[in-house]
Amino acid sequence: MPYIAGMNTLNFDLNLLRVFDMLLREQNVSRAAERLALTQPTVSNALARLRDQLGDPLLVRVGRRMRPTPRALALEGPIRAALQQIEQTLVIGDAFEPQHSQRQLRIAVTDFVEQMCMSPLLALVQVQAPLLRIDVAHLTPDLPAEALDRGELDLVLGRFDEVPARFSRHLWRRETLRVALRRGHPETGNGLPLDTFLRMRHLWVHGGQTRGMVDQWLAEQNLARQIVYTTPNYLQAAHLVAATDLCAVLPTTLAQHFATLLPLELYELPFALEPFELELVHLTHRQHDPALAWLVDRIMTMNSENRVLDELDPP
Template sequence: MAYIFPMNMSNFDLNLLRVLDMLLREQNVSRAAERLALTQPTVSNALARLRDLLDDPLLVRVGRRMCPTPRALALEGPIRAALKQIEQTLTTGDAFQPLLSHRQLRIALTDFVEQLCMPPLLAHLQTAAPNLRIDVVHLAPNLPTDALDRGDLDMVLGRFNELPARFTRKLWRRETLRVAVRRNHPQVINTLDLQTFLQLRHIWVHGGQTRGMVDQWLAEQNLQRQIVYTTPNYLQAAHLIAATDLCVVLPTQLAQQFAELLPLDLYDLPFALDPFELDLVYLSHRQHDPALAWLSEQILAIAQP
């Protein structure tokens, strides 16, 4: 059995962990150097030192990419979590100065929520926090717990059911649904009843969900609609129905915005559904991060249309 000698941490430059974290994110020395505000030779030298200290190549060139080794992949999560914890420990209790901050915060959401949230938020940040950087990533059907735990994401904004106990949920807004069809649709004249609704051919925008409220209600009534196209993009769905005889169920605020831009008619659902909730979610232990707390307050303040 091989004996593994423990590393002498007194001789280990912890700044190397920041370099390794960024190299694993970017898998490219030049991009990592740019994001770290270092020169490319400095990052290359740091990688060489890491390889020597850890006795592993860590990243291996494959074509134009540098692919992590199994050892690097095993280190990625713990290193990122440790760096995030250090950052939070050092910033806890510090006053956040939005006018001066250059923090970068990453949020996962759907294009629907982005359309409702980001225009007023960015207009506000333009004067309140002009150097704050917001990176948006697409929200998948399930809560991205791993990305939140690793620190790859700071918060998510969307519709969620059960959450693990380590997360905090804050209500952002409540939404209802409307049915949208193209103007002068041959099957929909003045009103939309349930029979016509079921006869229509539907686009389903899954919006980060594995099953929609409409289909759940229909299943409970032993009914089913004809879905012929699915997409994660609300904007694309609105343009598709404007050019076809398909229909789509959209959140009310978004449907009203689209109806102002496209030749669409909007109708109430031919059955009653309760409003659904959109929540702001983040790891509970991060509530003491002043930048995250400040941004959360700004998002919650623009909740209502």
């Protein structure tokens, strides 16, 4: 349990921590009471006791909503982590029976990774854990550390530059890039040299980034391409390229998949780029959750190139 300055934690009612956590999640007494299966007066009384024992209003009304105070926000992460640790400690050693489990596991991925990963994963889950529920959320370019800390996500699968030391990271696969053009594109008679690549009209799948691998390399050579359309969606990008004279750089696996469905031709980049890595990331202390461990193992073994990465941050 986190240290709470200025009070004797031996006399603190630990049941109040569950109420605190739910109030911070919902920022509404009625909704918190409903989720806790308690009456509204009971939760209101618990909030009053929390305010008294912590010496802070914790939640203050702003207009029609309640907002957490700085003190409440400072306590939110440590208290939630402590509650999760207690919950996971209690389930250690419990048998996880995939065939009968009705657990809900939440994963954040990009549409590209969802296309690659989820079809084979769902086929496997349908056989081995038919009652398991998987909820997928959209993954932004930055690691959603706070959502993982709060338990809103169980794991994420994507490309990350920085991962804090409290997380475990596993290399899922390495991916390269290909240039996708519509079949019969007028610029492809003599392959795809760099000068041709640069004068083409490009579609860029930005994924929330300000600059991707291709444009970073070009900038280092004092070069630039002509980007005339941007989208956050890989799946839409392939259809747009197939129907126009636009050019797009796509992950090889996705490009090959769409080349079997759409009139697309694929080309090597006219310059060398290192492969990028897709990683599976979760809180290290969650590794003892048997359901999460089962899911991580299934995702990792779906790709023969997988290997577990050592922690990249020094101890």
